[in-house]
């Protein structure tokens with residue numbers, strides 16, 4: 185027995201490697217973060233995280249209130265209230281499930297509730313496809329949610345820990361949604377380094393709601409109605425909190441690297457093969473896999489193509505990104521989403537990238553938008569090559585449609 | 595630029611909502627008869643329209659479209675030619691909601707503007723209730739009991755058209771009586787209403803109110819905090835628990851007075867207030883339990899004193915009190931201050947008894963809604979007399 189105790193203690197102290205999916209990695213992060221209240225309601229592909237969490241709970245590995253609500257709206261409302269009462273919380277959803285929670289999603293940032301949620305990105309209904317599209321999580325982009333897209337199970341785990349740390353920082357107190365591409369990330373297993381509890385405890389302080397704690401010892405009223413005399417000031421406070429996120433994120437990534445020995449470089453976006461690149465592609469999430477493979481292939485053919493993967497979409501690191509992009513002669517943004525009727529009919533990311541460039545001081549490369557991989561359709565290496573061709577054309581000043589659909593039967 | 599006219603109608607939320615919007619609508623329609631464009635609007639809200647809370651409607655008219663747009667560019671006019679108060683207890687002021695403080699009823703009036711009120715009171719009694727204003731203004735009384743025409747009922751006692759007739763006399767530049775009558779016939783198809791307007795136009799007269807007349811109190815008000823001074827997360831500190839009450843004579847302490855919202859005193863939300871006979875109270879606690887606004891302070895000897903900072907004048911305490919005439923609702927215009935009745939009783943019980951009897955005898959009624967079945971019928975002879983004699 186004494187020997188077993190030592191083995192168990194060793195486990196607490198040391199990292200281990202496990203073969204797990206992105207969803208499971210998020211569930212493991214919940215365990216490591218010792219989350220207090222988790223609410224769930226099944227919808228694919230988010231429901232995978234729900235299964236892993238319930239397994240952890242029933243195995244006695246995670247001690248939390250695990251509530252299966254009667255729908256997503258209640259699911260998000262319950263954690264909102266629990267979080268206001270000082271509990272560290274986790275929840276999540278996908279596609280139209282996320283939309284059904286919309287009212288709760290809108291009030292959460294205004295109430296400064298640092299809820300951490302996982303969005304298993306899924307196409308919105310109809311036609312009820314299960315595959316990935318980013319429009320679900322993007323619907324809250326204006327509301328005060330921090331939004332991050334991860335591309336591996338490892339990044340999912342690490343980002344969840346960082347999300348707790350940043351969201352629950354008293355300077356921030358904003359919710360955070362971690363987007364994991366449906367199927368590509370939620371359902372595929374990869375080898376993940378699971379950090380020791382000791383390291384996590386060092387990295388992640390307890391959630392302290394401080395002056396905003398809803399508790400009999402701190403009698404406050406939360407969410408009284410206010411009219412035009414109050415609304416602008418309340419919105420301005422959220423603006424200030426979101427403005428502070430970048431610095432707090434940087435601190436958290438630095439600290440993360442010191443404790444866990446894993447570095448993500450620039451927290452906001454990942455650069456791949458950009459040092460000598462002529463043109464770059466951009467995108468979010470697991471799109472990085474086919475893009476990176478295609479770039480390796482094209483580089484062998486002498487094409488100097490790079491890739492910038494946006495990690496944090498909110499806050500959007502506009503100045504840094506514009507500076508980065510000013511080094512290239514053209515940019516191709518691949519959106520796994522749509523924004524019908526938007527400027528140039530582009531996807532959301534392309535529109536934001538153009539907007540970031542417009543007011544930046546440096547050189548402004550042409551931006552071509554591509555819509556690809558909707559509903560979980562595969563983005564193939566030849567697709568990426570076609571995209572690259574379009575971007576090269578733009579770089580050479582050849583007229584290009586500003587939005588192009590890739591991988592469409594036509 | 596032409597001339598811009600602004601008129602506000604102050605009313606009691608819900609009870610007089612329809613009345614106020616009818617008046618402001620008819621003002622615009624009458625002006626339209628003379629080719630003047632206008633708009634009619636209310637500041638909508640949630641609580642501001644709840645029972646008895648003072649609320650406002652506005653009619654803005656311009657001699658031409660461009661002038662009108664100048665006036666419309668403001669959410670709420672900063673000054674008005676005419677203020678109409680459709681309930682005379684509103685003369686004590688307007689607390690539309692939390693944080694606005696107490697607005698004098700005459701606050702928005704331009705120098706020399708006119709305050710029209712429907713009332714049976716004398717000018718002297720009314721002037722006493724309103725706060726002092728730096729510049730002189732005119733007071734015009736449309737004689738009658740304050741009408742109530744809210745969400746559920748419309749008491750068609752011609753208050754609307756009588757006010758319109760009065761405006762034709764007081765501000766002829768806005769519209770003539772003829773235009774008012776045309777608008778009335780178009781809108782209500784009722785020639786009798788047009789008659790009422792003419793009679794009111796003929797009878798209305800004004801009294802000048804000077805800066806040294808009226809309630810000298812400085813109304814309480816608040817500064818809004820800046821965004822970075824406010825607490826975050828739409829969380830506000832709760833109102834602290836209360837404390838014991840001090841006897842004004844013996845200085846003994848006991849009982850309990852809950853702390854109350856410091857930014858919303860409800861002095862002006864009521865049209866009646868309860869007066870309590872402490873000599874006959876049997877301390878049954880019912881008023882204290884049932885009051886929806888937790889108004890009752892518990893005195894050291896276990897009596898219940900309705901605190902006027904909190905009372906909205908609903909009348910529940912009167913309805914639940916098991917002792918005859920122990921709690922009686924009395925018209926708010928009968929009171930000059932918000933002092934504690936219990937303290938007055940403590941200081942001089944004989945004087946309090948005389949005061950109490952006088953209050954109950956004169957005006958135990960409310961201006962909208964009735965205390966008992968048949969009270970409306972009782973008012974009709976007086977209303978008819980006013981209609982005949984003015």
Ligand code: SF4
Pocket residue numbers: 867868884885886887888889890900901904905906907908909910911912
């Ligand atoms: S009238 Fe009576 S019951 Fe109603 S609020 Fe005032 S004290 Fe309370």
Ligand code: SF4
Pocket residue numbers: 870874875876877878879880881882898914915916917920921
């Ligand atoms: S309900 Fe009447 S008798 Fe009972 S405590 Fe109140 S005032 Fe006294």
